[in-house]
Amino acid sequence: MFRHSVAVKWSDEDNGFIAFVPELEGLSAFGETQDEAVKELLVAAEAYMESLKESGQEIPAPSKMGSYSGQLRLRMPKWLHAKLAMEAENEGISLNMHLVSLLANRHGEHETVNAFIKNAIDAVKDTFQASPFNIGEEKNWADDTTIQQIIEGHRLTADTLYVVVGGKS
Numbered sequence: 001m002f003r004h005s006v007a008v009k010w011s012d013e014d015n016g017f018i019a020f021v022p023e024l025e026g027l028s029a030f031g032e033t034q035d036e037a038v039k040e041l042l043v044a045a046e047a048y049m050e051s052l053k054e055s056g057q058e059i060p061a062p063s064k065m066g067s068y069s070g071q072l073r074l075r076m077p078k079w080l081h082a083k084l085a086m087e088a089e090n091e092g093i094s095l096n097m098h099l100v101s102l103l104a105n106r107h108g109e110h111e112t113v114n115a116f117i118k119n120a121i122d123a124v125k126d127t128f129q130a131s132p133f134n135i136g137e138e139k140n141w142a143d144d145t146t147i148q149q150i151i152e153g154h155r156l157t158a159d160t161l162y163v164v165v166g167g168k169s
Helices: 033-052 080-089 095-106 110-130 144-153 158-166
Strands: 009-012 016-020 026-033
Touching: 009 033, 026 033, 080 095, 080 110
Parallel strands: none
Antiparallel strands: 009 016, 016 026
16 A cells, blocks of 8 residues: 655646655656546556665655644744733733734634634633532623624733623623
């Protein structure tokens, strides 16, 4: 079974599709359709692998889909760290949330961040509703407009969360 990656790109120069294996430099095949290019590539790849085996060379390992934890270590200049920390403080959010928001905005994923924040607020509400420490009759839940304003401004301070989950402002 062939386990290496296959990529297919259009070539104006060849007026057709070129299929290639990123892990196997120099191996490519032409086809008038994508399927034809891949079919030709698999034939060429089999011959290429066989020639590597016969000559005693190692076959490059196939690349695999990675799994990501959602965490990374990031190094930056001290002046940038300070600037970003001050921006986060001014917004009333954590530095982590500020960085996620900046990155998401940069990649057009603002809606994802908003959904994450709304889910976090909903989870806090659910926790307080189920909690024996809830306020009972005096629930003062924020309406959807208030929640949307909080989401849009990313202003998740302790006071805001207290109001959202039922405290008095």
